[in-house]
Amino acid sequence: MSDKNVIFQKLADAVVEMEEETAVALANEVIEKGLDAYEAIDKGLSQGMEKAGQLFEEEEYFVPELLMCSDAMYAGLDVLKPHIKSVEQGEKHKVVIGVIEGDTHDIGKNLVKLMLETSGFDIIDLGRDVPPQKFVDTAKESDARIIAIGTLMTTTMDGMGEVINILNNENIRERFKVIIGGAPISKNFADKIGADAYATNAANAVQISRELLSIAH
Amino acid sequence: MNSKEIFIKAIKLEKTPRVPVTLLSGGVWAFNQRGMSLGDSFALAPETAAEIIAETNEAVRSDIIWAAAGCNNLAIRAIGGKANFHKKGVSSDIAEPLIESAAEVDKLNVDRLREDDGINAMLSTTKILARNIGDRTMIGNSQWGPLTLAGLILGTEKLMRIMMKDKPAVHAMLEFTSELCYRYWELFVNAGAEFVSMAEPTASGDMISRKQFMEFTMPSAQKIRGRIADKVTGTMIHICGDITKFLDIIPEIGVSVVSLDYKVDLAKAREVLNGKIAFTGNMDPVAVMQDSSPGDVAAKSRECIEKAGLDGGYLMMPGCDLPPGVPLENLKAMVDTAHSYTM
Numbered sequence: 394m395s396d397k398n399v400i401f402q403k404l405a406d407a408v409v410e411m412e413e414e415t416a417v418a419l420a421n422e423v424i425e426k427g428l429d430a431y432e433a434i435d436k437g438l439s440q441g442m443e444k445a446g447q448l449f450e451e452e453e454y455f456v457p458e459l460l461m462c463s464d465a466m467y468a469g470l471d472v473l474k475p476h477i478k479s480v481e482q483g484e485k486h487k488v489v490i491g492v493i494e495g496d497t498h499d500i501g502k503n504l505v506k507l508m509l510e511t512s513g514f515d516i517i518d519l520g521r522d523v524p525p526q527k528f529v530d531t532a533k534e535s536d537a538r539i540i541a542i543g544t545l546m547t548t549t550m551d552g553m554g555e556v557i558n559i560l561n562n563e564n565i566r567e568r569f570k571v572i573i574g575g576a577p578i579s580k581n582f583a584d585k586i587g588a589d590a591y592a593t594n595a596a597n598a599v600q601i602s603r604e605l606l607s608i609a610h
Numbered sequence: 611m612n613s614k615e616i617f618i619k620a621i622k623l624e625k626t627p628r629v630p631v632t633l634l635s636g637g638v639w640a641f642n643q644r645g646m647s648l649g650d651s652f653a654l655a656p657e658t659a660a661e662i663i664a665e666t667n668e669a670v671r672s673d674i675i676w677a678a679a680g681c682n683n684l685a686i687r688a689i690g691g692k693a694n695f696h697k698k699g700v701s702s703d704i705a706e707p708l709i710e711s712a713a714e715v716d717k718l719n720v721d722r723l724r725e726d727d728g729i730n731a732m733l734s735t736t737k738i739l740a741r742n743i744g745d746r747t748m749i750g751n752s753q754w755g756p757l758t759l760a761g762l763i764l765g766t767e768k769l770m771r772i773m774m775k776d777k778p779a780v781h782a783m784l785e786f787t788s789e790l791c792y793r794y795w796e797l798f799v800n801a802g803a804e805f806v807s808m809a810e811p812t813a814s815g816d817m818i819s820r821k822q823f824m825e826f827t828m829p830s831a832q833k834i835r836g837r838i839a840d841k842v843t844g845t846m847i848h849i850c851g852d853i854t855k856f857l858d859i860i861p862e863i864g865v866s867v868v869s870l871d872y873k874v875d876l877a878k879a880r881e882v883l884n885g886k887i888a889f890t891g892n893m894d895p896v897a898v899m900q901d902s903s904p905g906d907v908a909a910k911s912r913e914c915i916e917k918a919g920l921d922g923g924y925l926m927m928p929g930c931d932l933p934p935g936v937p938l939e940n941l942k943a944m945v946d947t948a949h950s951y952t953m
Contacts, residue, residue: 411774455817455818455819455822456770456817456818457770457771457773457774457818457819458774458819460767460770460771460774461771461774461775495697495700495701495703496703497704497705498703498766500766500767500770500817503767522703545811546700546701547895547896547900547930547931547932547933548638548699548700548701548931548933548934549700549701550896550933551933551935576816576850576851577895577930577933579896579897581897581901582896582897582901585901
């Protein structure tokens with residue numbers, strides 16, 4: 394392994410091992426050695442987060458571990474981001490994400506956001522307790538490809554259907570893929586309200602978003 | 611044998627003449643049926659609120675009436691949190707965490723529970739329910755469990771981070787939230803509730819590991835269960851999501867009943883829990899209770915009974931709180947199936 398790849402691997406490991414300080418030190422080393430910041434994110438931090446997502450899916454890691462991994466990743470990212478040459482960023486697919494109106498539980502949404510972001514999507518985060526119309530308006534303004542909606546509560550899930558009703562009423566349903574998720578949500582519910590897909594967890598949301606937009610992994 | 615006697619026999623793992631059947635919470639649902647939010651219900655005269663609850667249960671025939679159903683967040687509001695109870699058909703939520711860091715938990719005061727108007731209204735309603743129907747119907751009360759309360763007070767993400775980075779801070783928070791849960795229960799038990807439940811969605815197997823469950827959830831749950839046990843007929847813990855991996859250790863908490871979400875298979879629950887503690891739940895609140903036909907609800911209910919067995923210790927119940935759109939016919943189909951199933 395080249396010197397460069399050794400550092401990238403260490404960066405990935407720091408994320409998986411939840412070592413925030415190590416991630417920062419390694420990111421600084423990347424800059425000092427004049428290595429490419431974008432490559433370090435792509436082959437280091439993002440790889441690490443992807444591995445953490447896998448461990449989450451395999452039930453080796455749970456929410457506390459995944460949050461610690463994300464802290465390490467963002468700490469490294471803060472160091473590297475200012476050094477990215479903008480030309481390398483290219484055009485990213487936009488995703489409008491939020492927790493539906495009436496619900497303020499946003500851990501699930503934040504994990505999906507994190508995993509999508511590390512997989513190269515451009516995220517517009519509307520936060521929590523978001524009115525259905527706001528999803529539609531933001532998606533239109535930003536020319537997003539995907540609308541991602543989450544909820545934890547059985548008492549708020551019907552608002553997701555409302556987003557789709559609005560899209561239909563405005564005759565713009567075909568412009569966006571709608572992906573939904575959260576504890577009470579199922580494939581059946583997604584089908585019932587006419588969503589394009591249901592994601593079981595954050596890692597799965599990435600895979601499904603790629604499939605919906607036919608993006609090769 | 612009346613409803614209350616059947617319920618008590620079931621939680622003692624004794625055989626019952628019919629399958630006991632209950633709702634979990636149902637407060638938002640019941641008042642939504644009358645076009646009201648939970649917040650609206652606080653403003654009602656306690657007699658009127660009690661009448662609505664009792665009338666609703668005459669139609670539904672749940673073997674537990676949950677006093678102050680859906681009102682758990684009143685405990686957070688009482689100590690200074692911002693809880694919204696005014697969206698019709700929607701559960702209350704906490705807009706912002708109450709404290710910035712775990713150390714600030716020292717500033718919170720449990721004694722303020724008695725100062726909340728909503729809690730006082732619910733206590734009056736509970737007294738009336740206990741007086742009017744408590745002889746034949748089990749009156750229950752539910753509060754969030756210690757880990758969930760800690761998440762609501764500090765913010766769940768922050769709590770999850772300090773579970774990794776600062777365990778003593780988590781334990782200090784749990785000390786406070788255990789007291790908060792216990793003292794809330796105690797108010798309602800003094801008002802006539804005879805059964806108490808702690809809801810621990812934050813301890814879901816989808817959120818935390820078995821190790822974290824044993825380290826943070828078990829000791830606090832054990833402790834408050836132990837303190838309330840001799841003041842009530844029974845105790846319950848409800849945990850959302852998939853807790854199959856915790857099932858074998860849950861009896862150690864000491865509760866009489868564990869309430870399971872739709873993700874836990876009842877046959878598996880029976881295999882692990884049979885003869886140890888009673889178990890309930892599992893009927894899918896959305897796919898079955900809300901979105902299926904009464905005929906399909908009845909079929910699903912029979913399937914639950916057959917999986918859970920008839921050895922005593924199983925109570926039929928939806929896996930979580932009822933979505934507001936659940937048709938009354940579907941609740942009747944569930945209850946009728948339990949009542950008519952030949953034991």
